[in-house]
Amino acid sequence: MKGIAGSKESNDCLITIESANSTTIEINSIVGAFFYDQIMETVKETLAENNITNVKVIVDDKGALDYTIKSRLLTAIERMKEDV
């Protein structure tokens, strides 16, 4: 099962999520040098709030704000659930 949401435009991010044997989070951000920890925190929080485990998440970030990252991740999760 796999879900994708977002875009690679400025101030956006493309998030890919798929089921896996354990949870891994990969963050590629143009502003990773400054905000890696904050982005990671947002992703972890969102997954926990929605009781999602055992997924592989890839965040391709082009300078998105936290609410954008959260919203894109939620949409990606929904799409993953619909993808059977």
Added chain:
Amino acid sequence: MDFKEEILKGREERAKLINDYLKDYSVIISITANMPGGDKNIYLSYLLINAFSFLVNETANSDYFYSFNQDGPFLLIFKKNGNSDKLKKQMILIEENHELGRFIDIDVYDKYNLYFRENKRKCMLCNDLAIRCMRNKKHKEEELISHIEKNVFDFYSKKFEELIDFSIMGELNLHPKFGLVTPFSSGSHKDMNYDLMIKAKEAIIPYYIKILRQTLITTNLDKDINHLKDIGIQAEKAMLQVTGDINAYKGLIYNLGLLISAYGYKISRYEVRSVYEISKQIANRLHGDYNYESNSYGDQAYRNYKIRGVRGEALSGFVNVQKAIHLLKDFSQENLLITLIYYIINIEDTSFLKRSVSYNKYQDIKRKFKELNIKNKAELEKLNKFCLDNNLSFGGSADLLVLSIFIKKLNHYLVDLKEKKY
């Protein structure tokens, strides 16, 4: 769904659209406004997109798609083939050097990639990294928007001022001109001369900028129509004051004012009608119900010969300008003259009729212009002398020549965008 979600949805939809178009085109340039806040469709977004519509020209003969969604307006320029690396470098240069470049995102896509600017952008207000200011909410939204607004207004005011000046001077400097004022002759206007025309021009330009600004921010043209009319009346007063009551540019105040209103309205919202169609609409609101019952010469001319004069040209959406603009291939003296003569022959000009004394003579004179070979200097001189001897002049045609120069020149900077061009 709250507005933030709507915006994100719009952005994703646009990305999908670009992906679909990439099946037919090898490179796509996407132009979006860099607008803070929840309303991505405010007039400033449209002014920004239009300020970069010249890219449609730069990348010659490109197809494009102009639309909007919750994430604001966007312009996509398509190329069948092209070097995306080279294009991206060009676009980065434009972003970095254009006065409004900081407020726009120009992205280049090809089948493999989105080319992303490597330099992380600085904040538009302070020297810090933009993303840091955004994350820390360092600046108020209103502060950012008013900064953009000031820059956008300055940009358009300056550009229009330059082009209005260029267009009026382009017409004024043309010589010989069949009784119209030139640098070397007052023509058939004993009360005017070159310096007076320049004074009049200087006096009216600020009012064109007022008209522009008013139409940029208008939300209801019907309501604002009287305000626009008032600005026109003020312009006339300012002109009469510097010329000592000589009517140097009365017709032009109206015609160019109308055209500028149409441009102002067009570029500040999602509007895919042409500026000609919009000016037709404004002209009809201004005086579509005009009854031609006064004793003025123009009204008598209408009653006697069904000639509407300048007003009729405006009510038609400048139909003759639409035809003549193709004659103005460049701003050479020859092409300016060809365009002027087109107007003399084809438009109905009541002040020319008045000076012709009779309707038959009016038609005779038009015939003389039809038969003129402008390459023949002697013939040209002869007709010019005939016009001077008979005290003729062609103010209405001169006004439309100014409009033609203005449209032609502005088109280098501002493309009259339709929804799509394939």
